[in-house]
Amino acid sequence: MVAPLDQLIGSLANTGMTRFFRRLFDDYPDLLMKDQMVEAVGPDRAIKLGGHWVTNFGSDSFLGLDQDERVKAALERGVRAWGTHNGSSRAFTCVEPHVRAERKLAEWLGTEATLIYPSVTLVNVGAIPGLATRRDVVVADQFAHNSIDEGLKLAKARGVRTAKFAHNDPNALVDTLRSLQPYRHAVIAVDGVYSMSGVLPPLTEFRQIAREFDAALYVDDAHATGVLGAHGRGTVLEALGDYDNVLTIGSLSKGFSCMGGFVAGTQDAINVLKLRSNSIIFGGPVPPPYLEAVCAVVDILASDEYPALRARLDANVRQLTDGARQLGLAVMGGSVPIVSVLVGEEEATLKAGRFLYEHGYYVQSVVFPAVPHGAGVLRMQVNANHAPEQIDGLLGALAALQETAALPTPDAALAAA
Ligand SMILES: Cc1ncc(COP(=O)(O)O)c(C=O)c1O
Numbered sequence: 145m146v147a148p149l150d151q152l153i154g155s156l157a158n159t160g161m162t163r164f165f166r167r168l169f170d171d172y173p174d175l176l177m178k179d180q181m182v183e184a185v186g187p188d189r190a191i192k193l194g195g196h197w198v199t200n201f202g203s204d205s206f207l208g209l210d211q212d213e214r215v216k217a218a219l220e221r222g223v224r225a226w227g228t229h230n231g232s233s234r235a236f237t238c239v240e241p242h243v244r245a246e247r248k249l250a251e252w253l254g255t256e257a258t259l260i261y262p263s264v265t266l267v268n269v270g271a272i273p274g275l276a277t278r279r280d281v282v283v284a285d286q287f288a289h290n291s292i293d294e295g296l297k298l299a300k301a302r303g304v305r306t307a308k309f310a311h312n313d314p315n316a317l318v319d320t321l322r323s324l325q326p327y328r329h330a331v332i333a334v335d336g337v338y339s340m341s342g343v344l345p346p347l348t349e350f351r352q353i354a355r356e357f358d359a360a361l362y363v364d365d366a367h368a369t370g371v372l373g374a375h376g377r378g379t380v381l382e383a384l385g386d387y388d389n390v391l392t393i394g395s396l397s398k399g400f401s402c403m404g405g406f407v408a409g410t411q412d413a414i415n416v417l418k419l420r421s422n423s424i425i426f427g428g429p430v431p432p433p434y435l436e437a438v439c440a441v442v443d444i445l446a447s448d449e450y451p452a453l454r455a456r457l458d459a460n461v462r463q464l465t466d467g468a469r470q471l472g473l474a475v476m477g478g479s480v481p482i483v484s485v486l487v488g489e490e491e492a493t494l495k496a497g498r499f500l501y502e503h504g505y506y507v508q509s510v511v512f513p514a515v516p517h518g519a520g521v522l523r524m525q526v527n528a529n530h531a532p533e534q535i536d537g538l539l540g541a542l543a544a545l546q547e548t549a550a551l552p553t554p555d556a557a558l559a560a561a
Contacts, residue, residue, distance in 0.1 A: 180193055202524075202525055206481045212401075212444070246260055249408065253381070255409055266427065267405040267423075272296060273422070281305045283321060287335070289364055318353055360390070362390075376399060472546075472553050488520060
């Protein structure tokens with residue numbers, strides 16, 4: 145007799161999304177560069193993948209700090225001083241570098257306090273339900289990150305009314321809040337930067353609306369942390385000039401090259417979130433070595449060294465963006481160090497990614513469901529420690545790709561949008 149667990153797994157293997165991915169794996173066994181294993185990491189963003197050394201254009205370690213000797217040394221120091229893990233929920237005990245890292249993050253950002261979670265996903269599924277009760281509402285931009293959506297679902301399961309509004313549309317936000325009245329309080333959740341399009345939200349208008357509708361603004365700035373704004377403080381301070389009526393969420397896993405996520409806000413807000421975020425209370429923390437590494441990264445971001453580091457990153461992004469535009473490609477993005485080039489159909493996108501890999505460059509081929517059907521993109525993550533020659537090499541490979549496949553021009557892409 146087939147065990148119920150095996151029956152369950154069999155049924156799940158036939159659900160829509162699993163079947164879709166299975167078919168991709170079956171149809172494109174050589175093309176589908178998903179679930180890859182990096183076999184070795186070399187200098188200058190080299191990685192060994194499938195037995196070949198290639199240049200990695202698929203890392204969110206935008207500032208290249210994963211290879212910084214000071215950050216590595218801090219991590220080692222953390223292991224020696226505190227061991228590999230504290231082994232306790234923050235609700236019981238935390239180690240000194242946890243408090244130090246939170247204080248340093250707050251000083252760097254200019255907020256009263258911060259609270260570290262093990263990931264931004266765990267921020268969004270902990271803080272969003274934690275911020276609302278049955279008398280309150282939570283609304284989110286329709287294109288906000290999946291983890292915000294998961295946070296809304298948890299809030300809804302606890303009786304909070306939730307809704308989505310049209311992407312970056314202040315009028316739609318007003319209509320949505322109005323339709324939910326009466327309520328006691330509201331939370332408006334948006335991304336600080338939409339990483340696929342590089343588009344920023346109209347934060348000034350959203351904050352104005354928030355004030356008019358008794359709402360708080362919740363900005364997930366994961367992709368901007370460390371790489372946008374003065375000293376990498378992100379989009380909120382840059383757009384609004386202060387943090388009034390805003391909770392800012394940042395990532396410690398992308399530009400920071402460490403691990404975790406955080407909420408930054410007033411001391412009162414942090415005190416309440418610490419008591420109302422189930423993902424912190426019922427789960428383990430970021431391990432001490434990474435907390436020491438976070439402290440080392442904050443020192444770098446806050447230092448005089450930052451402008452030069454950022455200038456290298458910005459120059460690399462410009463070189464790739466300008467070069468791809470000169471090739472006549474449909475380039476998306478621009479405000480974050482992610483440059484996407486439209487390809488189109490799923491198979492063509494996968495083939496394009498494979499072609500670049502065979503020419504020595506790993507980039508991510510992004511297809512449905514991460515992007516709409518037939519709108520696959522080559523997603524190139526630019527890092528400060530890419531050498532200009534590596535970017536030229538990638539542009540050369542893109543030019544060679546154009547000779548084998550007709551890629552959409554910016555005009556064609558606009559017409560299809
Ligand atoms: C806006 C946003 N929020 C949350 C996440 C998830 O972050 P984490 O990997 O720390 O859970 C991401 C990751 O890409 C993101 O872009």
